Amino acid sequence: MDAEIIAVGSELLLGQIANTNAQFLSQELAGLGVNVYYHTVVGDNRERLSDAIAHAQERADLIIFSGGLGPTKDDLTKETIAKSLGRELVYDEKAMEAIEDYFRKTKRVMTENNKKQALVIEGSSVLANDHGMAPGMALEAEGKKYMLFPGPPRELKPMFLNYGTTYLQKGFHTREHIVSRVLRFFGIGESQLETKILDLIDAQTNPTIAPLAGFGEVTLRLTSKSSTSEEAYRLIDSLETTILSRVGDYFYGYGDTTLENEVFKRLLDSGRTIACAESLTGGWFSKTLTDLSGSSGVFNGGIVCYTNEVKENVLKVPDTVLEKDGAVSEACAKALAENVRELLGADIGISFTGVAGPDKSEDKEVGTVYIGIAEDGAPVRVHSLLLAGGRGRIRSQTMKHGFFQLLKAGGR
Amino acid sequence: MDAEIIAVGSELLLGQIANTNAQFLSQELAGLGVNVYYHTVVGDNRERLSDAIAHAQERADLIIFSGGLGPTKDDLTKETIAKSLGRELVYDEKAMEAIEDYFRKTKRVMTENNKKQALVIEGSSVLANDHGMAPGMALEAEGKKYMLFPGPPRELKPMFLNYGTTYLQKGFHTREHIVSRVLRFFGIGESQLETKILDLIDAQTNPTIAPLAGFGEVTLRLTSKSSTSEEAYRLIDSLETTILSRVGDYFYGYGDTTLENEVFKRLLDSGRTIACAESLTGGWFSKTLTDLSGSSGVFNGGIVCYTNEVKENVLKVPDTVLEKDGAVSEACAKALAENVRELLGADIGISFTGVAGPDKSEDKEVGTVYIGIAEDGAPVRVHSLLLAGGRGRIRSQTMKHGFFQLLKAGGR
Numbered sequence: 001m002d003a004e005i006i007a008v009g010s011e012l013l014l015g016q017i018a019n020t021n022a023q024f025l026s027q028e029l030a031g032l033g034v035n036v037y038y039h040t041v042v043g044d045n046r047e048r049l050s051d052a053i054a055h056a057q058e059r060a061d062l063i064i065f066s067g068g069l070g071p072t073k074d075d076l077t078k079e080t081i082a083k084s085l086g087r088e089l090v091y092d093e094k095a096m097e098a099i100e101d102y103f104r105k106t107k108r109v110m111t112e113n114n115k116k117q118a119l120v121i122e123g124s125s126v127l128a129n130d131h132g133m134a135p136g137m138a139l140e141a142e143g144k145k146y147m148l149f150p151g152p153p154r155e156l157k158p159m160f161l162n163y164g165t166t167y168l169q170k171g172f173h174t175r176e177h178i179v180s181r182v183l184r185f186f187g188i189g190e191s192q193l194e195t196k197i198l199d200l201i202d203a204q205t206n207p208t209i210a211p212l213a214g215f216g217e218v219t220l221r222l223t224s225k226s227s228t229s230e231e232a233y234r235l236i237d238s239l240e241t242t243i244l245s246r247v248g249d250y251f252y253g254y255g256d257t258t259l260e261n262e263v264f265k266r267l268l269d270s271g272r273t274i275a276c277a278e279s280l281t282g283g284w285f286s287k288t289l290t291d292l293s294g295s296s297g298v299f300n301g302g303i304v305c306y307t308n309e310v311k312e313n314v315l316k317v318p319d320t321v322l323e324k325d326g327a328v329s330e331a332c333a334k335a336l337a338e339n340v341r342e343l344l345g346a347d348i349g350i351s352f353t354g355v356a357g358p359d360k361s362e363d364k365e366v367g368t369v370y371i372g373i374a375e376d377g378a379p380v381r382v383h384s385l386l387l388a389g390g391r392g393r394i395r396s397q398t399m400k401h402g403f404f405q406l407l408k409a410g411g412r
Numbered sequence: 413m414d415a416e417i418i419a420v421g422s423e424l425l426l427g428q429i430a431n432t433n434a435q436f437l438s439q440e441l442a443g444l445g446v447n448v449y450y451h452t453v454v455g456d457n458r459e460r461l462s463d464a465i466a467h468a469q470e471r472a473d474l475i476i477f478s479g480g481l482g483p484t485k486d487d488l489t490k491e492t493i494a495k496s497l498g499r500e501l502v503y504d505e506k507a508m509e510a511i512e513d514y515f516r517k518t519k520r521v522m523t524e525n526n527k528k529q530a531l532v533i534e535g536s537s538v539l540a541n542d543h544g545m546a547p548g549m550a551l552e553a554e555g556k557k558y559m560l561f562p563g564p565p566r567e568l569k570p571m572f573l574n575y576g577t578t579y580l581q582k583g584f585h586t587r588e589h590i591v592s593r594v595l596r597f598f599g600i601g602e603s604q605l606e607t608k609i610l611d612l613i614d615a616q617t618n619p620t621i622a623p624l625a626g627f628g629e630v631t632l633r634l635t636s637k638s639s640t641s642e643e644a645y646r647l648i649d650s651l652e653t654t655i656l657s658r659v660g661d662y663f664y665g666y667g668d669t670t671l672e673n674e675v676f677k678r679l680l681d682s683g684r685t686i687a688c689a690e691s692l693t694g695g696w697f698s699k700t701l702t703d704l705s706g707s708s709g710v711f712n713g714g715i716v717c718y719t720n721e722v723k724e725n726v727l728k729v730p731d732t733v734l735e736k737d738g739a740v741s742e743a744c745a746k747a748l749a750e751n752v753r754e755l756l757g758a759d760i761g762i763s764f765t766g767v768a769g770p771d772k773s774e775d776k777e778v779g780t781v782y783i784g785i786a787e788d789g790a791p792v793r794v795h796s797l798l799l800a801g802g803r804g805r806i807r808s809q810t811m812k813h814g815f816f817q818l819l820k821a822g823g824r
């Protein structure tokens with residue numbers, strides 16, 4: 001099955017936003033074993049959209065559209081597709097009810113043009129929109145499949161994951177169940193991880209293994225097909241066990257999770273609190289943890305000790321440590337972790353000190369990093385790293401290593 | 413002039429990266445007055461790339477390619493275009509020298525396939541690559557313009573800005589100088605700003621005014637054309653003066669600058685230092701300031717006071733304030749700003765306290781925010797805000813309002 005993704009919206013052609021919908025859909029379709037051969041972006045223009053549809057019909061079996069399902073005159077995706085297929089638009093009752101319900105709940109007045117959003121292409125399966133008003137659609141015509149999704153990513157993504165994939169799997173693999181699972185790794189490079197499982201990658205048929213690297217992390221997407229979903233899951237479970245027996249030390253979670261999410265869950269489960277002392281990360285660890293709603297239950301606070309004076313006066317790092325070992329040292333990381341834990345009254349203290357660059361500091365190389373973790377009843381552990389890359393990468397990797405070490409400390 | 417942007421690369425079709433090159437090029441072309449009507453993404457496949465070129469030739473006067481100029485067999489953009497135009501590839505001496513020079517400098521061994529990168533399409537102007545090895549190209553054939561850029565954004569962007577725009581301006585506006593300037597605003601919505609300059613927008617011819625909103629900021633791109641660049645600049649200067657006479661209170665800088673950059677420059681110039689106390693922003697202000705290389709010269713540090721205990725014990729907010737007014741109050745913001753300034757020995761103290769949500773706190777509405785600024789010799793100023801949106805937006809807008817108020821405090 002060959003697919004083309006057509007994004008409709010002048011805001012894309014003006015460069016106001018990037019086409020992240022095509023990226024998301026491509027990733028998901030790859031996981032389902034669908035080949036994506038083209039992305040097209042076209043503006044809110046009937047003639048050029050018709051042209052794009054005609055080209056796609058020549059070269060794809062599955063055409064997925066994003067955008068142009070809203071209430072205004074600009075939004076003309078479904079009208080144009082319907083016309084190209086010689087079909088009518090009809091009101092979908094459920095969609096209409098959902099729209100009326102939305103306006104009732106938000107106590108806003110529904111203008112007439114909002115009804116337009118409940119119009120769907122005749123003969124299509126409606127994909128419910130759980131995060132907005134415009135429903136999606138899926139249909140088949142002349143041997144080709146068409147799927148229509150709203151433009152906002154927060155509406156498109158759950159619609160595709162919850163309803164789109166089911167439709168696709170039902171349709172073109174009538175006797176096949178496709179199961180996909182993403183394993184997330186940190187602290188190992190893509191090529192290093194690949195080397196350790198190269199025989200598995202070379203021999204892959206079912207399940208398939210798709211590695212992907214980004215933002216200092218590596219993921220493996222395992223995808224299996226079988227006539228029953230039980231068997232498909234069994235195949236994935238078995239492959240996962242083999243993979244983790246080799247690189248389990250770097251594994252930290254499944255699917256869309258993040259390092260901070262896993263740490264947050266672990267802290268919540270154990271009822272423990274954390275505090276941090278940040279030098280080179282400058283508040284990034286705190287910021288990332290407090291991005292999570294509910295983090296006040298596990299996070300007491302932090303000290304960004306960017307200067308030696310703050311390390312000494314506020315965090316009571318002994319001046320002998322700063323003079324002899326320096327601020328970028330195991331001894332300093334140790335003192336920072338212990339003292340921030342005590343000062344902020346937390347169960348765990350974590351500290352970050354190092355050289356983010358661009359210049360050396362205290363004659364220590366750019367990328368030299370120490371992370372201290374102090375826990376009640378255990379000696380302080382200090383992890384030393386030598387990170388490559390520019391200032392931004394060194395800081396973000398340091399922050400992520402902190403979360404990763406907290407997970408390891410929990411004894412996975 | 414109608415343009416199409418064709419990105420070549422299977423990594424885009426697999427969703428490994430988003431097509432940010434198309435976004436960048438679209439923004440720039442809009443600034444130059446070029447209409448972009450299509451984006452296309454195609455994989456590293458000769459046949460499908462040929463097909464994409466043929467379609468683009470039917471509908472565009474200017475076709476811009478990104479990607480596929482590297483040394484490996486996968487990279488076939490220039491070969492395929494050359495074939496479609498019936499031209500040969502020829503070695504460019506300057507490009508070859510640059511490549512050899514690169515290998516000499518990095519003391520790496522040059523493999524034979526690297527020479528391929530010095531091949532350019534016969535009759536094209538070579539666009540130098542100041543950040544990599546593969547040169548770009550610009551050429552005209554059968555009344556259409558073609559431009560080829562390497563895929564990595566850090567190579568494409570400067571090449572387009574430094575050489576691409578000059579080529580385009582020379583080519584299709586032989587007697588015209590185009591000048592473009594971006595004005596950045598904060599603290600005012602897009603529709604509110606538009607309303608205040610609606611007469612100017614409605615009457616625009618030369619210069620043109622293009623508003624753009626994103627990440628809680630609004631920009632106006634002014635673009636003027638004239639037979640001399642002096643006159644083009646004069647037209648822009650004059651329009652800018654008119655605009656700033658109406659909305660200058662919200663203006664903070666030009667071009668690609670950021671609020672934190674402007675604050676950083678201001679602090680550096682005045683030789684003053686800053687410290688912060690962050691509750692709802694959780695370290696985001698510190699993190700953003702320390703993203704900037706050299707920030708240690710102006711930033712002493714910060715306290716993330718996520719709990720009342722930290723506010724009281726570390727930052728010495730009087731318990732009467734916490735009991736009577738609460739942590740989310742003008743009095744608390746005032747105490748935090750004063751005390752963090754003193755505790756961390758800085759010239760300026762800034763504080764952030766508020767309700768990021770999702771739930772109310774101390775019976776105060778989600779979005780209630782107080783920002784305190786304490787400076788030597790001046791009474792503490794507290795700005796109160798009521799921000800809309802989810803947790804992420806409230807936090808980011810609070811952080812940005814902090815930087816904006818620091819700029820205003822400096823008396824622009």
